Amino acid sequence: MLMTSYQKALRADPSYKPAAECLAIVLTDLGTSLKLAGSVQEGIQKYHEALKIDPHYAPAYYNLGVVYSEMLQFDLALNCYEKAALERPMYAEAYCNMGVIYKNRGELESAIACYERCLAVSPNFEIAKNNMAIALTDLGTKVKLEGDINQGVGYYKKALYYNWHYADAMYNLGVAYGEMLKFDMAIVFYELAFHFNPQCAEACNNLGVIYKDRDNLDKAVECYQLALSIKPNFSQSLNNLGVVYTVQGKMDIAASLIEKAIIANPTYAEAYNNLGVLYRDAGNISLAIDAYEQCLKIDPDSRNAGQNRLLAMNYINEGHDDKLFEAHRDWGKRFMRLYPQYTLWENAKDLERPLVVGYVSPDFFTHSVSYFIEAPLVHHDYANYKVVVYSAVVKADAKTIRFKEKVIKKGGIWRDIYGIDEKKVAIMVREDKIDILVELTGHTANNKLGMMACRPAPVQVTWIGYPNTTGLPAIDYRITDSLADSPHTKQEHVEELVRLPECFLCYTPSPEAGPVSPAPALSNGFITFGSFNNLAKITPKVLQVWARILCAVPNSRLVVKCKPFCCDSVRERFLSTLEQLGLEPLRVDLLPLILLNHDHMQAYSLMDISLDTFPYAGTTTTCESLYMGVPCVTMAGSVHAHNVGVSLLSKVGLGHLVAKSEDEYVQLALQLASDTTALSNLRMSLRDLMSKSPVCDGINFTLGLESAYRNMWHRYCKGDMPSSRRMEMLEQKLVVSEESAIKISEPTRNIKSRESPPGDIKINGYSPLPPTMPNSST
Template sequence: MGVMWLNEVQHFACSRYTRIHISIISPTVFFNKEKSYQKALRADPSYKLAAECLAIVLTDLGTSLKLVGSVQEGIQKYYEALKIDPHYAPAYYNLGVVYSEMMQFDVALNCYEKAALERPMYAEAYCNMGVIYKNRGELESAIACYERCLAVSPNFEIAKNNMAIALTDLGTKVKLEGDINQGVAYYKKALYYNWHYADAMYNLGVAYGEMLKFDMAIVFYELAFHFNPQCAEACNNLGVIYKDRDNLDKAVECYQLALSIKPNFSQSLNNIGVVYTVQGKMDIAASLIEKAIIANPTYAEAYNNLGVLYRDAGNISLAIDAYEQCLKIDPDSRNAGQNRLLAMNYINEGHDDKLFEAHRDWGKRFMRLYSQYTSWENLKDPERPLVIGYVSPDFFTHSVSYFIEAPLVHHDNENFKLVVYSAVVKADAKTIKFKEKVIKKGGIWRDVYGIDEKKVASMVREDKVDILVELTGHTANNKLGMMACRPAPVQVTWIGYPNTTGLPTIDYRITDSLVDPPDTEQKHVEELVRLPECFLCYTPSPEAGPVPTTPALSSGFITFGSFNNLAKITPKVLQVWARILCSVPNSRLVVKCKPFCCDSVRKRFLLTLEQLGLEPLRVDLLPLILLNHDHMQAYSLMDIRPVHD
């Protein structure tokens, strides 16, 4: 989700007139006074007090004329005042106000500067100079003007507010330039001048979120909303944090609050749709994401999320259409580009060149975003241990973790040094266990979540990794950007993706002869390295428990089952399943999948099987099981399940 900056309210200091309630005094009154003082000066040109009073009256007359719409006549009177008294600061100041209103800012600045020169304590002049500089984007100059203003008038509230606005803008500017710590310092300084300035609080929330200091981000988003109850953006960003922390109910609450403020707020419509997708509530999720697109037809990421929804619901064709619509709007969308490739695996099945060409073309485009290293400082010493690096976001209770645990634990530490780059979003007990085992065996564990991929590539070079193995491919939270930099002389892909990455910087793909037979027609940009027998090494979960007695012995019938996402259960797979069950009398099918909490998804799935000859009464559909222990225990419901789970 992109950061949304709030509209600021910029204040000009009000014109400081030389008489009270001048706006309700008729210009006629000042014309009469002008005549009186001019008459006095004609009688005695050296009458200094009369000259001073005439300058005041002419200035007041100019303001009175301006307020009734005679702007040019007003300007003329200001200049007449200065002709009588060239040192009369309010005339310069009011000229500055008029020229500011006429958007002649260079002239206005000159007038304000002259006013301040004649009256060094003229706080309003400094303040309005600051406004002009701020609106020009010259934030340091604006801040200097506000500082001069507050030096002579410390309690000038408009100047303090404007200072807070300028400091907040400067904080955002330096943050976007890469100095996030200085940005935070400016935001905090803004709150010194205006302790209830919600924009500064909001932007502190954004900054702390980018720094992964989410507890601090929550505090400042809540403060921003407290001081500005119309700040839907703060509510939205709170929802993002809670969603990433798996507090989905709280996330929904925040998004709903944002939408109560801004009903057509496309980001919150999209984000709440994402949460409902995660929960398997596909119908309401689709409705909300579609509303986000209606509210903002160029909202590329909403199309990507709609694609994810369709993929999870098993509608791959619609998913690919949505990803491609996203890419039309944003050709560089990494999420949509990679999600499209992943989805194509489910329908192309690797039997034609289209799938390979899509990966290869993506890789060529993606490579242009990164500079590649062409030399490495690794010592070419055959006696030293080789440094092997592994990078993945899946070193937690994730399917990949069951296949990487054994390699991490059983590395030959005498001949190989292990470095793990963990991009895990939310560590769990398994992450901690992996880290402890790697370090105990002399390896290095680096947490790289949230770190720019180019910086991670630099870390790999500093660690002098010889062989870098990525375990994700085009699945979520991958580090292919780092691999595109080629930080290691030899780069490999393994385990997490069933196809080529398409990246020319990845040299090898580890597989076996069963998954990729030697005579396979499927193409790869990598060279295939086929391990003997099997390219995977499975470590069972301790939560799985002992293998139970087969249910068929007590039930009297065979139960087939699959716990998987619907994208993998293609029409061809369903045809095979239906044929098997129809050939085994009284057998049943149990399928567990997140979207089965949605009635429309359940009905469509059962209807498809019924059309293939399998009665719906023989099928049990289970929704997502949240706890891994309960998920593992649910396998005891089945006698036979396909190994592609």
């Protein structure tokens, strides 16, 4: 009836504006009622009728925009909101909903501009403030992934200005601070995110990652378990908890969790990789390789699985074919394509000038590699061989600090590169004008082969950390010696072999080792054989030979120490295998990991004779054994990994303990065991013998190493390229550039921030208007 009155008034006087406005209000409200009742098209018709009566009536445009938004006709909706805002510049809801459309389109800057206009009109409009926080958070993630992490942090913080309890902004701040290695800040914001969103399992998971990296495994486990209490099938936390248990040697529960992660996410490539690590640590190399290959089927570029597969293959490689070399070579070719290479270096080609030698490794802490890199760091002639260390250590310890102090005191440079992208590290190497860059890791954990692939130095070398070729054509030389790699070796390498005059390693004993203890056989009345090598090296064939030895020496015992022996099933499987070979389980002592280095070294007091593994021989364990007075029986083979013990024992003066066959290996062990007095005398003289041998002569070793570096440099200056460089240029048809080197761009980091899920932004509701007075506003 009211609408009819307005219509009559307009027919009487079409220019009567109050009647037109009131009729438009009534028609708009009617349109809203029809729409809410399900008659959407009739509602739209009424909005259009309202605008025909009063083309300047903003709420009709606004409500048309809402309808078109719900119909997903966003261009029409945006046009209607814009008209509403044009007719009513103070229309906050219109600006807010325009922002929603722009945000959902990914036009975040436009969305933020709309929210700013909305809040300028209505500063306390909560929906707009919340929407602004969401848009700013998404913009922060966008710019962070584009490489500007500081600006991303700025946007996240600005988001919290608009919504101080917005958990996603807090979570993403945690991610950003983690990427910036500001882990204390990351912890704060993950904790806040979880406080304001107790269902944020991702925050708990990421907290666990930080605590795990800090070696606070109990706290990491607590965080992962909390994440799983929220999301029981959260594949990342299942996997991560499995990783922690693997590190702790709890193999059964670790395997169960990682398998659950795979069931929850069958395409979770890294879970298969981690399953491979677990199998490797438990000594099942064939299953480990299968798991790595399954990972590679899902993700052919998985760096972890690709390199772990190569490492695992060394444990069972006898050197009878070229399969292992081909696997390394093929990996190297594929990997090189991921990195652009420098082709010009500004290093002056002066034959005798002082050289700048760079060492890059994540293992400058109490790690096996550290016992062999200490001698060069200490004994280099820094006037002629300036040392620059690129340390990718995850968590520094006292040894890291000691190394750093020594290098700096001698005039060298120490750069901490943990967490820095490898292409950026390559830029650092070039800026430091490194002449010879030496990587010490190979295909083991946290390596920087990506940086080496960029070829930032004119001469590149691999040494110490890996017993085989890297397969990377960007590396020119591999340091070895004539016993570990005979001049007549048939083992192929991508790098050219450089043989040092004595041993390719120089061992610096731990000052925590403690004294040599008397031979336990003197008080026990029986011989104890032992090995502290990891379980992956103790292959079935090794166990067969060890069982032969133990069965041939009455009352003798075997002591084996490695991390997985804290797991009952691993212990039972190991003992069962030996029992099947004729050795009673009661004659075998299995020790889990010993954390303190002093206690670890003193554990050699439990054994009389050390038994080396094959075809992957011990390195650090062999040096430790000899230093603690325990002679070691080793076996020569056809590949480097098999012959490390040959080099070490020969240079210490125990070449007579090198076997050439399994039968000879057994006989050598039996001969040692047959004379307790001689064994005791050797034990008490072995440390002195080793200390005076080339294996511990840091000064002369470093002189030989420097001579090798100088020869490499001469060859570079004279254009005499190593075979690897020539082959690479031939295959890739590279021409050494005479112009400036290529520039390397920064990649997007592969860490996902938490994005706003669909539906976080809600379209503001309708605005039905009471038609009680002319010119009523909303």
